[in-house]
Amino acid sequence: MELQSLKLLHFRNYEHLDIDFNSKINIIYGKNGVGKTNLVEAIYVLAVTRSFRNVNEKVLIQNGATLSKIEGNVVSDGVYPVNYRIYLEKDGKKVKVNKNRITKLSEYITKIPIVLFSPDDLKFLKDTPSTRRKQLNISISQYSLSYLKNLSIYNKLLKQRNAYLKKLIVNANQSFDYLDILTEKLVSFGMKVYEQRLDFISKINGYLADFYKNITGMDGLEIVYKSDYNGKSLNQVLKCYKNVLKKDLAFGKTNLGVHTDDLQFIVKGSDLKDYGSEGQQKNAIIAYKFSELELFKDILGYFPILILDDLFSELDREKIENIFRILKCDVQTFITTTDLEMFDLNSFGDYKSFEVYDGKVVKESNHERK
Ligand SMILES: Nc1ncnc2c1ncn2[C@@H]1O[C@H](COP(=O)(O)OP(=O)(O)OP(=O)(O)O)[C@@H](O)[C@H]1O
Ligand SMILES: [Mg+2]
Secondary structure (H helix, E strand, O other): OEEEEEEEEEEOOEEEEEEEOOOOEEEEEOOOOOOHHHHHHHHHHHHHOOOOOOOOHHHHEOOOOOEEEEEEEEEOOOOOOEEEEEEEEOOEEEEEEOOEEEOOHHHHOOOOOEEEEOHHHHHHHHOOHHHHHHHHHHHHHOOOHHHHHHHHHHHHHHHHHHHHHHHHHHOOOOOHHHHHHHHHHHHHHHHHHHHHHHHHHHHHHHHHHHHHHHHHOOOOEEEEEEOOOOOOOHHHHHHHHHHOHHHHHHHOOOOOOHHHOEEEEEEOOEEHHHHOOHHHHHHHHHHHHHHHHHHHHHHHOOOOEEEEEOOOOOOOHHHHHHHHHHOOOOOOEEEEEOOHHHOOHHHHOOEEEEEEEOOEEEEEEEEOOO
């Protein structure tokens, strides 16, 4: 997968931008606050239709403007570029593929697979389970439309079940049969979501330990998937729902299910969340991202785009070198940094660098190995 070009209109601090990328490494550099993250954010929004920053989408539109446009040409099969456009307005967004409007965003977001590291990803380990579930959902949705559908049906059923539980609290004469129907439907879709998550995590685990070892020299990183559904059949899960019904009715909400799932990053029996140093946590996340790249390659037949926003700022030289050794030359990579000197540019082969200043690319240089 290759993003050949990017055009921006009134996106964040870019009034107008029109650039072509290198098919391998692209380095976006400049001082703090000039627009480096904004640029890779635009690429991410083009792919996923929303930002990786936890923000109201209105802030993506340049101050003073009413509409923002992101456009890019992408090659995935090595032949024809496909034109993608996203228009952001204060009251919503529109997407187009080769100038044709796509009304279902869910169909659009599987088209440009992308793997991103951003400094916020450190929250992946430290934050609450919901942050980890969100990351998991984004990862799987990017290659599986059926996952996205199952998850959205599950979430709808969950809302209905919770609303009905609240009704039952107010009026216990209401039908429990209807609750049973909702529970059965919820569990059947929960089971699908569970199985897709389980499959994803077991595939990630097939790569994770090797990447972690290559970066840090340490053995044995694995993700442990914690779910109420672990090791249970559909009927056994239904039984568990019966056992917690009293609690569900007391709280007016569904206590069991895949909406409470969690992931643990374990090294030699210890959870990195509790025992890992900052660096170890960061390296575990990088290993996870590299594993995602490989998994997507297995599923899609090509590598997704990789964005590394501010990845290298707090890593020691050895880890940076290890990471560059792992970076594959057939993965198109976007790196942001304040310090271009940090990299041994000669070791890159093909790359293009872009200096950003105040919402503009003020210098470009392309280096192609003959
Ligand atoms: N909607 C907007 N309209 C205009 N400017 C904006 C908008 N949103 C953000 N900005 C500006 O973008 C700048 C921040 O850009 P960005 O986050 O890309 O910086 P950066 O180069 O990644 O910096 P750092 O090195 O600190 O990570 C700020 O100056 C901010 O005021
Ligand atoms: Mg930044």
